[in-house]
Amino acid sequence: MICPFCGSNEDKVIDSRAAEAGKVIRRRRQCTSCDKRFTTYERVEQTSRIAVVKRDGKRVPFDRDNIARGLDAACGKRPVSEDAKQRLVDEVEEELHREFDREVSSQVIGERVMAKLRDLDEVAYIRFASEYHQFKTVDDIMEELKAMTSKPKDVKNQQGLFP
Ligand SMILES: [Zn+2]
Known part of the structure; x- marks a missing residue:
């Protein structure tokens, strides 16, 4: 496993334990x-029924690792624990499987992650949002922040806003 701090791929496992009622093996390395x-998690690959519809209309299988990678990038050097990040991804994944049958737009996923990340760490949230929206200027970021703060916290019923 590549070290997130120095990029070396030599490590040793110092602790290994079951989590989430045995569905996950958590390894401390x-x-x-x-x-x-650092910590890694091992789980059985989900044969997910959900397809993600990207902005360009392409459909790809849902992949929780994509969310985790975006989160990792946004949370770099921020005081957000691995556990908190994993929980966030778990929550988003569970919501999506509960609420969507066959497909979900990448916008919806991004909005879900942002809504939760905003409660976790504001800097990480802004980083994620600017990557996600591809903000070009500080004005763009301010606009988005204004829009987000004027929205109610629960975005569950606002899917229609992000066609
Ligand atoms: Zn290292």
């Missing part, structure tokens, strides 16, 4: 190069 510790 230590980089043999920089000695920093």
Whole structure:
């Protein structure tokens, strides 16, 4: 596993335990190069029925790792624990499977992640939102912040706003 701190791919597992009632194996690893510790999670691959409809209309299978990667990028150096990030991805995944039968737009997924991330860490939220919306200027970011703060926190029933 590539060390998130130094990029080395040599590490040793220092702890390994079941989580989420045995559905997940959580491994605590230590980089043999920089000695920093990080956590990985192993789970059975879901044969998800849900397809994600991207902006260009292409459909791809839902992949929770895509969300996790976006979160990791947004949370770099922020005080957001691995557990908190995993929980966020779990929650989004569960919501999507509960509420959508066959397909869901990538916009909806992005909005769900942003709504939860906003409660977790505002800086990470802004980073994620600016990546997601591809903000060009500070004005764009301010506009989005204004829009988000004037919205009610629960975005559940607002899917129609993001066609
Ligand atoms: Zn390292």
